[in-house]
Amino acid sequence: MKRRELLQTLACAPALAVPHLAAAVTPRTLTAAPATLAAAGQASLPVWAYDGQVPGPVLRYKRGAVLDLTLHNQLPDPSTIHWHGIRLPNAMDGVPGLTQAPVAPGERFPYRFALPDAGTYWYHPHWGTPEQVERGLAGALIVEDDVPPPVDLDLVWLLDDWRLDANGRIAENFYNFHDVAHAGRLGQRVTVNGKVDLVQALQSGQRIRLRLINAANARIFALSLEGLDAWLIARDGIPAATAVPWEGELLLGPGMRTDFIIDASKPGRHVLKDSYGRGERALATLEVSGKASGARPAPQPAQREPLPEPDLARALEQRMLLGGGAMSRDGWPQESTAEREARRQRQIQGAREASPVWTINGQAHMSHDREHAAHASEFRVPRGGSVRLTFENNTAWWHPMHLHGHHFRVLSRNGAALPERPWRDTVLMAPRDRVEVAFVAENPGYWLIHCHVLEHHAGGLGTMFEVQG
Ligand code: C2O
Ligand code: CU
Numbered sequence: 001m002k003r004r005e006l007l008q009t010l011a012c013a014p015a016l017a018v019p020h021l022a023a024a025v026t027p028r029t030l031t032a033a034p035a036t037l038a039a040a041g042q043a044s045l046p047v048w049a050y051d052g053q054v055p056g057p058v059l060r061y062k063r064g065a066v067l068d069l070t071l072h073n074q075l076p077d078p079s080t081i082h083w084h085g086i087r088l089p090n091a092m093d094g095v096p097g098l099t100q101a102p103v104a105p106g107e108r109f110p111y112r113f114a115l116p117d118a119g120t121y122w123y124h125p126h127w128g129t130p131e132q133v134e135r136g137l138a139g140a141l142i143v144e145d146d147v148p149p150p151v152d153l154d155l156v157w158l159l160d161d162w163r164l165d166a167n168g169r170i171a172e173n174f175y176n177f178h179d180v181a182h183a184g185r186l187g188q189r190v191t192v193n194g195k196v197d198l199v200q201a202l203q204s205g206q207r208i209r210l211r212l213i214n215a216a217n218a219r220i221f222a223l224s225l226e227g228l229d230a231w232l233i234a235r236d237g238i239p240a241a242t243a244v245p246w247e248g249e250l251l252l253g254p255g256m257r258t259d260f261i262i263d264a265s266k267p268g269r270h271v272l273k274d275s276y277g278r279g280e281r282a283l284a285t286l287e288v289s290g291k292a293s294g295a296r297p298a299p300q301p302a303q304r305e306p307l308p309e310p311d312l313a314r315a316l317e318q319r320m321l322l323g324g325g326a327m328s329r330d331g332w333p334q335e336s337t338a339e340r341e342a343r344r345q346r347q348i349q350g351a352r353e354a355s356p357v358w359t360i361n362g363q364a365h366m367s368h369d370r371e372h373a374a375h376a377s378e379f380r381v382p383r384g385g386s387v388r389l390t391f392e393n394n395t396a397w398w399h400p401m402h403l404h405g406h407h408f409r410v411l412s413r414n415g416a417a418l419p420e421r422p423w424r425d426t427v428l429m430a431p432r433d434r435v436e437v438a439f440v441a442e443n444p445g446y447w448l449i450h451c452h453v454l455e456h457h458a459g460g461l462g463t464m465f466e467v468q469g
């Protein structure tokens with residue numbers, strides 16, 4: 001049955017339609033609160049958790065369903081939830097001081113919006129983000145395909161790292177100048193779904209979908225898996241045009257996601273490895289039992305409604321020059337002596353606030369708490385207009401650049417066109433990279449563009465734009 005016929009049938013059959021619609025909107029509460037639990041290799045680690053779990057519960061919905069979720073904030077700090085990668089109304093985007101008031105301790109805030117696109121997304125706070133995400137507040141948001149690629153198991157692995165101090169607790173040195181000005185906060189303990197030694201048992205012959213989410217503050221993963229046939233089928237939730245065999249290392253920056261199809265064709269232990277930076281480390285293991293099974297044909301990525309296609313001939317062109325950071329003289333923010341002194345005093349008194357270190361087009365857009373609304377939009381575009389952004393990384397550091405509320409096509413890197421022009425919501429830039437992206441500005445409101453190394457954003461590496469409705 002075609003979708004329209006199905007909807008008509010349901011419309012004529014209230015007895016059927018009611019449970020169907022009821023299933024589409026199931027209100028729920030999500031509580032953010034301190035907890036002590038086993039995580040990151042520690043038997044009892046004080047964390048901040050959604051519903052007492054680290055990572056937070058996997059939220060699963062059908063495409064087109066309405067997410068109806070009330071955040072109950074039981075943290076000692078204000079918070080919000082940002083729905084990373086979802087095309088949603090601006091008022092639901094979770095940016096404090098810009099799209100909503102921060103949710104004070106003890107208070108609640110209802111999030112309610114339709115989920116237009118299937119895929120692998122995630123949710124996290126957008127207040128005090130470097131601290132709140134590091135303490136454990138992050139979870140997967142899965143929107144199921146209308147017709148998913150057939151698999152035996154659909155796994156969600158949320159990758160993270162943790163910086164523990166000498167007592168085995170989460171180190172409290174959030175926002176320190178070194179992290180902010182260099183590669184961000186890297187932790188020595190790397191986990192998958194909060195565990196250091198995750199093992200997934202599989203039967204030979206099974207085909208699985210593996211959804212990987214990089215929820216680390218700053219760590220880039222260089223992922224490889226040897227011995228099993230695997231294909232990339234989606235980036236940042238959006239299906240690839242064709243399945244791409246997974247060979248060698250795949251870079252996954254903070255905020256980014258990749259969906260793989262993997263065939264458990266050979267028995268034995270197959271280790272997902274990260275080889276970013278120095279050395280190589282095991283992240284998790286697929287343990288296949290049974291007899292070897294034959295190779296299977298490549299899978300097909302899910303089919304879906306196309307995203308709105310940017311009109312490059314008429315697009316607004318906008319340059320985004322990334323500057324500042326350690327080992328560079330260019331692009332450091334201007335701060336008057338009085339401003340610097342006032343900030344130092346606040347920091348000495350314990351304000352959880354970074355120093356301005358990074359700029360976009362010469363401006364530091366600090367992400368801590370209330371400051372978003374204090375900034376001017378970098379550009380304005382009428383609703384439905386196309387935008388072409390050129391990111392130029394004039395720094396010595398990597399930056400996963402993220403756009404709120406929209407998906408963009410990645411057109412080129414360092415002058416070389418990317419034939420598939422993949423859709424993403426976060427694009428990883430190496431030092432000195434130049435990357436062009438394009439998108440249709442769909443939803444009225446104010447939207448952030450920022451580096452997803454959370455310490456970089458805290459140190460000014462962000463901006464925003466306005467879609468005029
Ligand atoms: Cu995960 Cu402002 O983003
Ligand atoms: Cu986002």
Ligand code: CU
Nearest residue numbers: 399451453456
């Ligand atoms: Cu960055």
